[in-house]
Amino acid sequence: MYIYIQLSQTLxxxxxxKLILAFLLISLLLTLNSNELYANPxxxxxxxxxxxxxxxxxxxxxxxxxGVVQGGKIVYKKTYxxxxxxxxxxxxxDTQFALxxxxxxxxxxxxxxxxxxxxxxxxxxxxxxIPEFRFENLTIRDLIAHRTGVPRNDPIWFYYNLSxxxxxxxxxxxxxxxxxxxxxxxxxxxxxxxxxxxxxITGQSxxxxxxxxxxxxxxxxxxTAELKTLKLAQDHxxxxxxxxxxxxxxxxxEMYAIRPAGGLFSSLNDVLSWLNYHLSQNKSExxxxxxxxxxxxxxQIEFINPVNSEKAQYAxxxxxxxxxxxxxxWHDGLIDGFYSKISFFPEDSMGFVILVNNSSSGYFAATYIxxxxxxxxxxxxxxxxxxxxxxQRKALKTHIxxxxxxxxxxxxxxxxxxxxxxxxxxDIYIKQKESFLELTYGHSSMxxxxxxxxRFALKVTPLEIFGFPSKLxxxxxxxxxxxxxSLEVPFEAMRGAKPITFVKSH
Numbered sequence: 162m163y164i165y166i167q168l169s170q171t172l173x174x175x176x177x178x179k180l181i182l183a184f185l186l187i188s189l190l191l192t193l194n195s196n197e198l199y200a201n202p203x204x205x206x207x208x209x210x211x212x213x214x215x216x217x218x219x220x221x222x223x224x225x226x227x228g229v230v231q232g233g234k235i236v237y238k239k240t241y242x243x244x245x246x247x248x249x250x251x252x253x254x255d256t257q258f259a260l261x262x263x264x265x266x267x268x269x270x271x272x273x274x275x276x277x278x279x280x281x282x283x284x285x286x287x288x289x290x291i292p293e294f295r296f297e298n299l300t301i302r303d304l305i306a307h308r309t310g311v312p313r314n315d316p317i318w319f320y321y322n323l324s325x326x327x328x329x330x331x332x333x334x335x336x337x338x339x340x341x342x343x344x345x346x347x348x349x350x351x352x353x354x355x356x357x358x359x360x361x362i363t364g365q366s367x368x369x370x371x372x373x374x375x376x377x378x379x380x381x382x383x384x385t386a387e388l389k390t391l392k393l394a395q396d397h398x399x400x401x402x403x404x405x406x407x408x409x410x411x412x413x414x415e416m417y418a419i420r421p422a423g424g425l426f427s428s429l430n431d432v433l434s435w436l437n438y439h440l441s442q443n444k445s446e447x448x449x450x451x452x453x454x455x456x457x458x459x460x461q462i463e464f465i466n467p468v469n470s471e472k473a474q475y476a477x478x479x480x481x482x483x484x485x486x487x488x489x490x491w492h493d494g495l496i497d498g499f500y501s502k503i504s505f506f507p508e509d510s511m512g513f514v515i516l517v518n519n520s521s522s523g524y525f526a527a528t529y530i531x532x533x534x535x536x537x538x539x540x541x542x543x544x545x546x547x548x549x550x551x552x553q554r555k556a557l558k559t560h561i562x563x564x565x566x567x568x569x570x571x572x573x574x575x576x577x578x579x580x581x582x583x584x585x586x587x588d589i590y591i592k593q594k595e596s597f598l599e600l601t602y603g604h605s606s607m608x609x610x611x612x613x614x615x616r617f618a619l620k621v622t623p624l625e626i627f628g629f630p631s632k633l634x635x636x637x638x639x640x641x642x643x644x645x646x647s648l649e650v651p652f653e654a655m656r657g658a659k660p661i662t663f664v665k666s667h
Contacts, residue, residue: 261494400498
């Protein structure tokens with residue numbers, strides 16, 4: 162017992178002080194390491210990488226390019242996933258994506274350049290240069306700012322490969338525009354008319370003007386306005402979309418005469434140069450005077466954004482909205498297989514670019530990521546917006562998955578067969594295909610599923626590639642003698658537009 166006590170006392174005198182010293186040294190090291198960790202916490206970039214990778218996986222995005230500019234410098238630049246899933250080809254900084262309606266800012270800037278050169282005035286009437294243009298009171302500025310009052314009517318260009326003159330003819334034949342007011346109506350055809358204007362003033366195509374006036378001065382070497390040129394480039398993203406809960410490759414969309422509204426392809430490196438140009442006052446003289454560049458960023462007409470029911474403005478090729486007290490100038494683009502967003506906060510000298518190759522969920526993924534970027538670099542709290550966005554997507558997917566098409570046979574298809582015409586939309590053909598009716602419009606054919614009486618469900622598969630429900634309710638109308646006389650198709654029901662009436666020809 163004595164020996165044990167003595168041993169304990171000896172250990173206490175000899176060992177414990179050393180243990181205490183060791184403990185203090187370890188504690189000091191841990192404190193130093195801890196201080197080092199807090200002195201170099203995970204960067205915004207490191208946090209963003211994890212966040213973005215998770216979002217892209219959640220929204221089934223095959224590939225993406227994302228960059229952030231702040232204070233005139235690129236502070237974040239990263240690519241994700243594949244430009245070609247089957248070949249496992251990764252996205253690079255030079256991979257070209259379709260820009261969709263982000264193209265409009267390029268067309269608007271060319272118009273501003275021509276105005277600065279004295280070739281025309283933005284407030285001159287369009288008919289002074291395009292006499293066959295229907296709307297005599299509309300100015301060049303009106304067209305750029307969507308200040309025309311003319312509804313979209315996008316299905317025509319979506320289902321037909323239109324020439325420039327066909328666009329003018331379509332506008333001439335649109336109905337119900339007698340009491341037109343200069344209200345906000347987003348319209349792709351008006352940018353096609355601007356392309357015609359640019360060509361007539363310069364003697365060169367819109368495509369050549371974009372290359373000479375913007376791509377070359379900004380060294381945007383991985384950009385093009387033509388699909389055939391894009392396909393020759395090795396480094397371009399393929400288009401993808403989700404149908405029946407499966408993401409698959411889909412065909413490219415050839416824009417033809419609508420290219421000035423949404424036909425450009427570009428890479429992250431190039432679009433960051435374009436973004437930096439708009440943010441940097443020092444570089445603004447490269448393409449346009451500072452004053453006129455600033456004018457392209459000023460709101461021309463106010464409207465209520467149908468997505469969030471908040472006030473917004475359309476400038477010259479750009480949208481303007483308020484984001485918790487920060488002015489946000491932006492545009493997005495949605496086209497088959499792609500979604501793009503270019504956004505900047507001029508007072509904060511910050512902006513970002515998001516390019517993805519999935520059109521069915523690209524809007525939700527890019528918006529979710531864009532909100533996160535704004536939170537990280539501007540200190541905003543957009544958690545409510547993020548939750549609303551997720552609820553919107555969930556509701557939309559639920560709606561799409563709940564769609565049902567009755568596989569019932571039509572007892573007497575004969576009365577419905579024939580052609581139906583509209584002065585602007587052209588012809589629809591109804592034919593019998595086995596036990597169903599088939600509707601052919603432009604270069605697409607779709608099945609009509611009988612529901613009740615003269616009402617059918619039309620399965621519009623192209624709507625699914627944009628994340629919209631594919632089921633449209635179409636109705637055949639009868640005359641007083643009970644013969645089928647017309648067909649009503651709500652092509653743009655998702656936007657609240659009225660059905661288009663096609664009159665039966667024979």
